[in-house]
Amino acid sequence: MVGHPVPLTVMIATSCGRCTTPLPAELPSSITLAHRSDHKGTPMSSHAWPRFSLVPVAALATLLAFGLVALADPPAAEAQKKKVLNIAAKEPETLDPHTSILGQTQAIKRFMYRGLARFAIKDGKVTTSEVEPDLAESWTLSPDGTVWTFKLRKGVQFHKGFGEFTAEDVKFSFERQINKAPGTRFGVNLGVIKSIEVVDPHTVQIALKAFDPIFLLRMVGYQQGYIVSKKAVEKFGEQYKWNPVGTGPFYFERHAPREKVVLKAFDKYHGGRPQIDEVHWFDVPEDATKLIGLEKGTFDLLYPEAVTADFAGQVQKMGAVIDRRGPGGQERFYINMTKPPFDDIRVRRAFMHAIDRKAIKETMYPGGLARVAPSCVPPGYFGHIPMTFPEYDPEKARKLLAEAGHPNGFTIKNYFISKSFFYPKVLTLAQEQLKKVGIIVELQVVEHATFHENIRKNLDPFVLYGGTRITDADPWLSLFFDSKEIPDPATGNKGTNFAHYKAIDDLLAAGRVERDVKKRAAIYAEAQKRIERDLVCLPISDVPGQWARNPKRVSTPFDPEYGEFSLHYSYNYPEMLKILN
């Protein structure tokens, strides 16, 4: 609108409504005359206007600007003296480790906080299925399997002079979550705890309601497992989210909102001071800007919003690498085995023969951006084994459908799918493939919350679902295959056993009390075999966490391709990152 001269006249004429005398009717509606409300009718006399010309002013302003620019120190100079790691990601919304699930926030937390345990490094790789002590020195389990005694590492210091880390801090960190302190999100993962007792400053006893085979995984420095300083939380109250105090390798220095968060190396870090002096975590919303920054050297590490083939190509072209970290998120189908016609295993088999998993994965995540998922328990989870699924074969699918009494296929009306995340894209691809064998899916694209509501009302005969959980087969299989988790609108059960599967309850129960690691693994292997036999789950893609890194500036001891497994952050050990020049 503003691009044309016409509205200008209108606009100025309108502005005359402010003057009290009406415009004389005979005046042309020109701009100059618009304000002739005092009606002298002559142009402005020259004495009314100070004498100056635009040209010298402009020249002066430009000169001043460039003169000052020349005065300014090149900003890179200072950074060169110190070893500064520059990260481009989005801004975290809080630095309280027990409150946020956003990717960038979980990633920055790991720089500042630690837990009693940590994911173990085995054969030069970080695994998410085994743990080793971190803030704890050692631990023991009572004979009945319900009391854990943790001996804490002595001399571990909190940041900013908040004193030595003690059993009180452990008790406080877990209890604030169990008691649902405002904003905390992970208390549910500590629901197994009955009580926490401080035996002495360096010994803490945690009594459980029942034996929990994955309790040590819950104690890993990740979400609920992070230990905060009791003194600091009590001192800062609601302001703690921007006054974080942990025991990690970096401490919080300052936050310039919408600009950056600055962290500094913690001299007294119990694992030794990191080589990097400072971490500058920039709030960069645009992936295009992140890429320019990586090429220019402004940034060393990028946490992109979305890793597309184009993004990966550009990263490679500029000689940077993508650090891929499993297990990431898995996208998969659960088939409701109680809902006709899927109550017939031949129809479920036909469904699986109709879906070309590789094609969906390649369309969604070409090349190395993701892997075709090998199991309903993702790799990286304790207990995972590879499974086999009916291969893509539309001809076989059609035959099976005919055998099951659907020679012309069938139509699924009102199939609900979320409009957000990967859901609509994956489902549209599956819809096309199913159509080829005669299964017509009529999609209703709905809000994400509606989708969640509807799949718990069993409105979809097969459900597309995604996500990451604590990396053990027990919580994973319990959530998706335990009969207690079958959603039922009649009872209000909002579980996530969308397959309505009941065949591994015995194995899950056995696994929960089994303390022998090998036997547990065998139990979950058997569970996966049964799921494979009953055809209730079809995994599509395992999508890793992905960061781009300038390898000439920053090194990590772990292989870019799945050298680490991690949860919601990409670098388990940020203190091992090194600035090379």
Added chain:
Amino acid sequence: MFQYVLRRLLVAVPMLLGAMSIVFFAMRILPGDPCVAMMGDQATTEALADCTKSLGLHRPLAVQYVDYLWRSAQFDFGTSLRQGYPVSEYIARMFPHTLVLVMASVILAALIGIPIGIVSALKRKSPLIDYPLRIFALLGLSMPVFWLGILLLIVFSLRMDIFPLIGGGDLDGALHMIRTGEVFSNPADFLAAVGDVLHHLTLPALALGFTLAATVSRLSRSAMLEVISQDYIRTARAKGQAERAVVYKHALRNMMVPLLTIIGLFVAIALTGTVLTETVFTRPGLGKMLVDAIGARDYPLAQGAITVFTMIIITVNLVVDMLYAVVDPRVTYR
């Protein structure tokens, strides 16, 4: 004059109220809610209900609305749902960054656009001058600021390495020195801070200013064309004044009234332009904050930002109207 300003300020109240109401309801009509945005895909229904309650979003909309207006009337815009900072404090930090960007781009737009518009009007009969200038205007009009921004970044920041890629420079430092009076005791540091701000400001201001300049040049051209067809210009020429004097003394000054309106209007357009400019150039500021706040459904922050935007536009309009009296002595307000 005083009465006039008072009247205008009174009229501003319902305008502000209208804008605030629109943003309040628009934010709530938008699909998605702050808790889902915050807690993501995995949140359980119970967790979402807890979150909704703790943010006070479970209350009836009318109650939330009245509460919001009542608090705003007391200049309490609440706290950011996500980051927990008081909204007014947040805005106070962001505002200077946006202000310098808007001012710089409006000044640039005026410095580039007005001379081009004038020359283009005066030389409209010589295609060698007028046509290229009109092409320039067309280019500016058709280039979106985010595209031009990325182009400038690639050329001047990545390839030539003259300007920084991100950030707003040491504006906080400069402002702090002004507040504490350090500016006099330590002028070198102050100049360095200002230089740093300008260094960071150049590309964003160019991107935004250039797209604005194109429009300014078109509008100034038509304003100038109007003026030079007036009788007094013919009279001036007839009495034998040099063309230079005709343009500077008579035409330019009479063009000022419409130009002021244009510049006023451009403050408003530049403000909306900051949303994209700040995002592309990764500058802190109200625009970038607003985009993030809307994305995260951070109601108080988005409402606060839009209220401030509205207040700025109302103020600029008022100031422009008052400036008419300064540039044109024939205008009086009662």
